[in-house]
Amino acid sequence: MTVQDNSPESVSFDSYRQLLSRYERLLEISRQLNSTLDLGTLLNLITGAATELTDTEEASILLIDPSSGELRFEAASNMTPGMMAAIPVPMSGSIGGWVATHGEILIVEDASQDSRWFGNVDKTIQFETRNLIAVPMKAHNRVIGVLEAVNRRDNQPWTKDHINTLVALANQAAIAIQNTRLFQQSDFIAEMVHELRTPLAALRASTALLLRPKLPDDRRQDIIVTMQEETERLTAMTTAFLDLARLESGRTRLEMEVFGIFRLIAECVEVVAPQASERGIQIEVIGENHETEADWNKIKQVMLNLLTNAIKYNRENGHIYCRVELCEDTGDCSPEHMLLSVQDTGYGISKEDQPHIFDKFYRVADMAGYTTGTGLGLSIAFRIVQAHGCEMTVTSEVDVGTTFSFTLPLAERAPEHPMPGSMELTPRE
Numbered sequence: 001m002t003v004q005d006n007s008p009e010s011v012s013f014d015s016y017r018q019l020l021s022r023y024e025r026l027l028e029i030s031r032q033l034n035s036t037l038d039l040g041t042l043l044n045l046i047t048g049a050a051t052e053l054t055d056t057e058e059a060s061i062l063l064i065d066p067s068s069g070e071l072r073f074e075a076a077s078n079m080t081p082g083m084m085a086a087i088p089v090p091m092s093g094s095i096g097g098w099v100a101t102h103g104e105i106l107i108v109e110d111a112s113q114d115s116r117w118f119g120n121v122d123k124t125i126q127f128e129t130r131n132l133i134a135v136p137m138k139a140h141n142r143v144i145g146v147l148e149a150v151n152r153r154d155n156q157p158w159t160k161d162h163i164n165t166l167v168a169l170a171n172q173a174a175i176a177i178q179n180t181r182l183f184q185q186s187d188f189i190a191e192m193v194h195e196l197r198t199p200l201a202a203l204r205a206s207t208a209l210l211l212r213p214k215l216p217d218d219r220r221q222d223i224i225v226t227m228q229e230e231t232e233r234l235t236a237m238t239t240a241f242l243d244l245a246r247l248e249s250g251r252t253r254l255e256m257e258v259f260g261i262f263r264l265i266a267e268c269v270e271v272v273a274p275q276a277s278e279r280g281i282q283i284e285v286i287g288e289n290h291e292t293e294a295d296w297n298k299i300k301q302v303m304l305n306l307l308t309n310a311i312k313y314n315r316e317n318g319h320i321y322c323r324v325e326l327c328e329d330t331g332d333c334s335p336e337h338m339l340l341s342v343q344d345t346g347y348g349i350s351k352e353d354q355p356h357i358f359d360k361f362y363r364v365a366d367m368a369g370y371t372t373g374t375g376l377g378l379s380i381a382f383r384i385v386q387a388h389g390c391e392m393t394v395t396s397e398v399d400v401g402t403t404f405s406f407t408l409p410l411a412e413r414a415p416e417h418p419m420p421g422s423m424e425l426t427p428r429e
């Protein structure tokens, strides 16, 4: 390890001024870190600051998953979220893992020669790591992750200033990350408790009624049905809360695999077919099959929510068009993606409601009375798509219908089993 001595006794007036301006910049960054409570923004701010302060090409943050204890890329200036999700970093046999377990700084002058070097990352993202500094991110004396600055721009040895500044940044960043997590948890818990009160109040009232003597049988039956519905609502809510809490805190692990999108759509259509047929709604799948690399179960959850919504908020005997297009052809999204859309012929969503539609617990007031739901389905879907580094949007016209669209990355491989251009599903008798 080569480190240039830039301690005050050995530096010139000029480099002293440079050092001072670096610390001033660090102070400014610390203030910025403390002013955001959005984890994604915060992590990007930290990697940006790390490359700037150490004059490096790239920086990345690996955080320890509090539930599994695994190390995962959470932000990297040279990786997409999909790439980060696809590369699990081993605790033993990686530089990040060594720093996380030892709680010490590691300076690597030639990455390819270091026995701890985990070359998979470079191979996957087609990047060459020459040298790096990795520092532990400690909050309240506990290592929560690792901050890495990669490839000095001038290829000179690291100076003590660089190391000191990166350590100071990592410590500030660790505290800011912990604060954000705590804030999100407390905010979410408050909302969750509030939402749980309604079904709980209904259950309480129902049990009180059931205890009344001489209750007619048909009345008793109605109360039991209400209790059953409210219990189901509570179960759906708790599952949704957990999903969203994991997604919001960045603890959701994506299991990436390559699959043909038509297979997933077909499975989803089969699940919702009875519901659609009950209302005389036809579902049509249009487009060509393409392969994507994504988390099958999570994308299925997204698709099921969009289809269920398109049925719930549609008219009797309405239509649903489920489209698969290439972004290359639509020109609306980046070419290495496909565009999936679910269009319905329902009541539509007003211009005033559209900006809030992906917010937690948001339900359009008029419709909330007619249908049941948690108001969490779309926010979960939006975050799942976002976790894949993709986007979800809505377009809608009142009394005409709504289209929800989202992108997915195209897998590099050609489809193994080309499927027919269109398939149609008519309601079962």
Ligand SMILES: Nc1ncnc2c1ncn2[C@@H]1O[C@H](COP(=O)(O)OP(=O)(O)OP(=O)(O)O)[C@@H](O)[C@H]1O
Binding pocket: 240, 305, 309, 310, 313, 314, 344, 346, 347, 348, 349, 357, 362, 363, 364, 365, 367, 368, 372, 373, 374, 375, 376, 377, 378, 379, 402
């Ligand atoms: N296709 C649609 N057409 C019209 N309004 C919709 C459509 N999809 C969603 N909405 C509106 O957006 C709200 C939020 O949808 P979301 O899927 O998040 O929750 P939900 O369907 O109410 O509950 P859950 O999905 O948990 O069962 C819905 O309550 C509804 O008012």
Ligand SMILES: [Mg+2]
Binding pocket: 305, 308, 309, 373, 377, 378
């Ligand atoms: Mg829904």
